[in-house]
Amino acid sequence: MYPIRCFTCGAPIGDKFEKFKKLVDSGMPVNKAFEELRITRYCCRRMLLTHVEYIDDIVELDMLYMKKKYKR
Amino acid sequence: MxxxxxxxxxxxxxxxxxxxxxxxxxxxxxxxxxxxxxxEVPVMAISDFAIINNTSPIFDEILVHRLSLIPLTTDLDGFNLPEKCVCKGIGCSRCQVTLILNVKAGDSPVTVYSRDIVSSDPRVIPINGDFPIAKLSAGDEILIEMYARLGRGKDNARFQPVSxxxxxxxxxxxxxxxxxxxxxxxxxxxxxxxxxxxxxxxxxxxxxxxxxxxxxxxxxxxxxxxxxxxxxxxxxxxxxxxxxVESTGSLPLHKIIYTAATILAEKCDEFLSKIGGFR
CATH class of the missing domain: 3.30.1360.10 (RNA polymerase, RBP11-like subunit)
Incomplete structure (x- = not known):
């Protein structure tokens, strides 16, 4: 999952990932999206730029296999 | 001089x-x-947890780590530091706030946000309701009791009021x-x-x-x-x-700078009183 805070400076950025993704998916250039979200430092910018979100795959796997194995 | x-x-x-x-x-x-x-400027953060139920694909430790990093709004005048509180750090209403996160997923996956955290004190709530905490697959449940307290940045990064x-x-x-x-x-x-x-x-x-x-x-x-x-x-x-200076949102900026100056003055006073005999 996307981290709550920037690893380097500690600024809260967890709430911005979904907004960032929405803006970039709608065709906005990445630098414009950063300005829109007021992310100015390059430490916080790399958090958004380099993040790979794979929690959805894990949830999907969880739904497929784990639920059958351990009935909760 | x-x-x-x-x-x-x-x-x-x-x-x-x-x-x-x-x-x-x-x-x-x-x-x-x-x-x-x-x-040294104290700020509220979640520091103790009682995980009652967590069947989500996110591990307990990761969940706790994510929850602790969420900045909470802080009322510095309304709370004491646990070590300076009358309860001597055991935890009372003057130094501790209880928050509860209780989310249950139905037949489809659910994202848990910081807005799902229910605080017992309206003064201490997450600064923003949009922090994703976890994702639940169908039928998963998270039930955590959390205790927020004042702390200092030198103890843990979660207590840092500035980025x-x-x-x-x-x-x-x-x-x-x-x-x-x-x-x-x-x-x-x-x-x-x-x-x-x-x-x-x-x-x-x-x-x-x-x-x-x-x-x-x-x-x-x-x-x-x-x-x-x-x-x-x-x-x-x-x-x-x-x-x-950039605030994380838990304290307003003027409060951070003012408190920092007050703490510095207190430290100087303490130093002077300790070397008082040599003046």
């Missing part, structure tokens, strides 16, 4: 960030203020008008065109360069290096400091 009193001039206050100039001060004071803002907090020297530029020949390169003064930050400009009346935007000067001395006649002198002014 007869120097004038230090004072603060606010340059820019934009949302959660502030830029101000600390004048008539010295490096020791500026650095003490910076370090106290980072590591970026830095200062730099105020630049002072002196143009020696007797040796400056106003050398140009393509019609622009060489020192002006050399400046990577573009903070130098030409004085329209005299034709000499001057520092138009001292706040953005990084004291790189590119203008000094390019000058063949040693007519420019650029020096840091060690009595003025340009501060840049």
């Amino acid at each position: 007869n120097s004038p009193n230090p004072f603060v001039e606010i340059v820019e206050l934009k949302g959660l960030s502030i830029r101000f100039i600390l004048k008539n001060s010295n490096t020791a004071f500026a650095n003490a203020l910076r370090r106290i803002m980072i590591s 970026a907090c830095a200062y730099k020297y105020f630049p002072r530029i002196v143009i020696n008008t007797s040796s400056c020949v106003k050398c140009t390169n393509n019609g622009i003064l060489k020192c002006v065109s050399e400046c990577p930050k573009g903070v130098l400009d030409v004085n329209v009346e005299t034709g000499y360069p001057y520092l138009r935007d001292p706040l953005n000067c990084s004291l790189c001395k590119a203008c000094v290096d390019v000058c063949e006649y040693n007519a420019i002198e650029l020096k840091p002014d060690d009595t003025s400091f340009i501060f840049y």
Whole structure:
């Protein structure tokens, strides 16, 4: 999952990932999206730029296999 | 000891960030203020957990780590530091707030946000409801009881009220008008065109360069290096400091700076009272 805070400076950025993704998916250039979200430092910018979100795959796997194995 | 009193001039206050100039001060004071803002101003954060149920694909430890990093709004006057509280750190309503996160997914995956956290005290809530905490697959449940308390940045990063907090020297530029020949390169003064930050400009009346935007000067001395006649002198002014402070949102900026100054004064008082016999 996307981290709550920037690893380097500690600024809260967890709430911005979904907004960032929405803006970039709608065709906005990445630098414009950063300005829109007021992310100015390059430490916080790399958090958004380099993040790979794979929690959805894990949830999907969880739904497929784990639920059958351990009935909760 | 007869120097004038230090004072603060606010340059820019934009949302959660502030830029101000600390004048008539010295490096020791500026650095003490910076370090106290980072590591000693107390702030609320979740620090104890009771995980009652967690069947989500996110592990307990990761969940706890994520929850603890969420900044909470803080009322400094309403709460005591646990070690200074009347309960001596056991946990009472004067130093502790209970929060509960209880989310259950139905037949489809659910994202848990910080807005799902229910606080027992309206003064202490997540600064923003949009922090994703976990994702649940169908039928998963999260039930956690959390205890927030005041803490200091030196104990854990979750208790840090500021993200970026830095200062730099105020630049002072002196143009020696007797040796400056106003050398140009393509019609622009060489020192002006050399400046990577573009903070130098030409004085329209005299034709000499001057520092138009001292706040953005990084004291790189590119203008000094390019000058063949040693007519420019650029020096840091060690009595003025340009501060840049950015809050995480849990405390307002003026409160952070004011509290930092108060803590510094308390520390000085304590020091003086301890060495009192030698004065």
